[in-house]
Amino acid sequence: MITLTGFMFLLTSAFLGFLYSPHLDTAPPRWVHLAHGILLFLYQTFDAVDGKQARRTNSSSPLGELFDHG
Numbered sequence: 001m002i003t004l005t006g007f008m009f010l011l012t013s014a015f016l017g018f019l020y021s022p023h024l025d026t027a028p029p030r031w032v033h034l035a036h037g038i039l040l041f042l043y044q045t046f047d048a049v050d051g052k053q054a055r056r057t058n059s060s061s062p063l064g065e066l067f068d069h070g
Contacts, residue, residue, distance in 0.1 A: 002053060003067050006046030013039040 013036050020028035051068065054060040 002046055002050040003064070006043045006050065009039045009043040009046070013043075 016032050016035055016039075017028065020032050047068065050064075051060075054064055
């Protein structure tokens with residue numbers, strides 16, 4: 001669940017980029033860049049917490065490894 005929540009931050013970031021600059025020919029508003037930074041930070045934080053939580057609860061799995069490392 002933590003991994004999917006973190007992934008939603010990435011999807012939100014991508015959606016904002018597409019919404020405000022769909023053809024990548026114009027710069028989006030400055031707040032979109034700030035949102036990208038915040039959402040990326042949140043994704044990385046949730047990704048780190050996810051691994052720690054899985055090890056703490058002894059619930060790590062091959063599927064979790066696939067989500068984390070491809």
